[in-house]
Amino acid sequence: MPWRWLKLALCLFLLWALPAWAEEGKPLHSERFLVLVVDGLDRQAVNSSLTPNISGVGAAGARAEKVSGVFPDTSAAALATLLTGAQPERHRCFSFQDLPAVPGIFRSLASRQTGVFLFLAGKEEWRLPPEEKVKLVRAPDDTSLTNKVLACLREEQPYLLVVVWRGPALVRAAGGSQKDYLRAVKEADTQVGRILQFCYSQQIFDRTFFCLTGTTGDPYLAFKAPEVKAGVTLPPVSLADVAPTLAYFLGVKLPSAEGHVLWNALQPGPERSETYLLEVRVKELSEALYGARSFLCSFLREKELLEREKERVYSEKEEIQKIIAQKDARIAGLERRLYAWKLALGIFFLLSLLGYWWEYRFLRRRYLMF
Numbered sequence: 001m002p003w004r005w006l007k008l009a010l011c012l013f014l015l016w017a018l019p020a021w022a023e024e025g026k027p028l029h030s031e032r033f034l035v036l037v038v039d040g041l042d043r044q045a046v047n048s049s050l051t052p053n054i055s056g057v058g059a060a061g062a063r064a065e066k067v068s069g070v071f072p073d074t075s076a077a078a079l080a081t082l083l084t085g086a087q088p089e090r091h092r093c094f095s096f097q098d099l100p101a102v103p104g105i106f107r108s109l110a111s112r113q114t115g116v117f118l119f120l121a122g123k124e125e126w127r128l129p130p131e132e133k134v135k136l137v138r139a140p141d142d143t144s145l146t147n148k149v150l151a152c153l154r155e156e157q158p159y160l161l162v163v164v165w166r167g168p169a170l171v172r173a174a175g176g177s178q179k180d181y182l183r184a185v186k187e188a189d190t191q192v193g194r195i196l197q198f199c200y201s202q203q204i205f206d207r208t209f210f211c212l213t214g215t216t217g218d219p220y221l222a223f224k225a226p227e228v229k230a231g232v233t234l235p236p237v238s239l240a241d242v243a244p245t246l247a248y249f250l251g252v253k254l255p256s257a258e259g260h261v262l263w264n265a266l267q268p269g270p271e272r273s274e275t276y277l278l279e280v281r282v283k284e285l286s287e288a289l290y291g292a293r294s295f296l297c298s299f300l301r302e303k304e305l306l307e308r309e310k311e312r313v314y315s316e317k318e319e320i321q322k323i324i325a326q327k328d329a330r331i332a333g334l335e336r337r338l339y340a341w342k343l344a345l346g347i348f349f350l351l352s353l354l355g356y357w358w359e360y361r362f363l364r365r366r367y368l369m370f
Contacts, residue, residue, distance in 0.1 A: 032158060033160045034195065034199075034210050035161070035213075035242075035246065036195065036210065037214075037215060038212070038213075038220075039079075039215045040184075040215060040217065041054075042168075043220040046220050050185065051188075053192045053196055054189050054220070057210055058220075058224075060224050060230055060231070061222055061228050061231075062222065062262075063232075063234065064235075066218075067213075069217065069218070069219055070240075073216045075169050076096045080104075081243075082242050084100055085240050085241075085257025085259040086102050086257060096127065099128075103256060104243065105247060106128070109133075110131055116133065117161045118136050119162065120139075122140075123140070149163050150198055168181055209226075213239070223265055227266055238259050241259035241261070244257045244260055260284040262281075264281045
């Protein structure tokens with residue numbers, strides 16, 4: 001009888017303990033998403049001494065070896081590419097006053113009842129489509145912006161928060177020296193550190209998806225999240241890859257995105273092995289390479305047609321120049337003949353005057369005797 005009660009107690013204990021053990025072994029997932037954008041942050045300016053906080057995010061997560069930017073290389077175009085995954089020639093957003101022509105992250109999340117915030121420093125007025133249910137918060141400088149971000153994290157519990165510090169870009173736009181630029185980068189790193197420190201203090205750092213990126217020039221890019229590999233360096237990527245990667249974790253679609261999900265940055269798991277992630281990444285890169293080669297072939301064909309058209313126009317130009325030269329030669333001949341006639345008439349007129357004068361002198365002496 002005691003053994004029966006002991007077995008029953010053991011079964012009850014296992015029923016209570018197994019879910020807890022399973023929960024402990026369950027991997028963490030991102031509960032909120034922070035996209036930290038340092039406008040004008042160059043990859044060459046990031047190092048452990050000048051930017052310890054930014055470097056720490058890259059060291060703890062996955063950072064890109066190189067990042068291809070956008071053309072034109074402006075802050076507005078780069079930010080639109082970050083949020084839409086499309087290149088500027090497609091999203092058509094070249095200034096903060098332009099509305100993007102393609103949907104982005106904000107519009108994809110519009111149907112969800114989630115807190116989406118965009119924090120922007122500086123004086124530029126950034127227009128947003130009315131269908132994008134995002135709260136735009138502005139501040140005159142980076143420090144004030146960080147204060148508002150911390151207040152939002154403390155009070156609003158946002159789901160997606162995009163922060164744009166503009167210090168380094170504004171220094172470059174004003175023609176500041178390299179020393180001034182590095183000072184602005186250092187100040188931006190301080191603001192990033194304040195955000196990270198708050199997440200640490202609130203014990204939400206390990207459950208937060210961090211994307212830290214630059215915009216123009218040679219931008220820096222790093223990811224830190226529970227689903228992202230730690231301490232890895234990714235091969236060269238594009239700035240347009242940020243939005244598709246973020247959309248994958250948010251569970252939304254970006255049909256207009258030209259970038260690709262950075263599958264090789266993700267942690268392998270039961271539903272996605274390392275081989276599967278690499279195969280998907282290679283497949284997408286192969287498709288992108290095929291598209292690029294097709295575009296190149298089309299470009300070369302158009303170039304050949306333009307060369308032929310150029311040769312035809314050049315040949316017509318030579319023919320026209322020959323005709324013009326013949327006309328010019330004929331005109332020059334006529335001008336010479338006209339000049340000769342004018343000269344002959346002038347000489348004739350002069351000789352006539354001399355003849356009249358001589359005749360007058362001769363007749364006066366002969367008949368008037370003086």
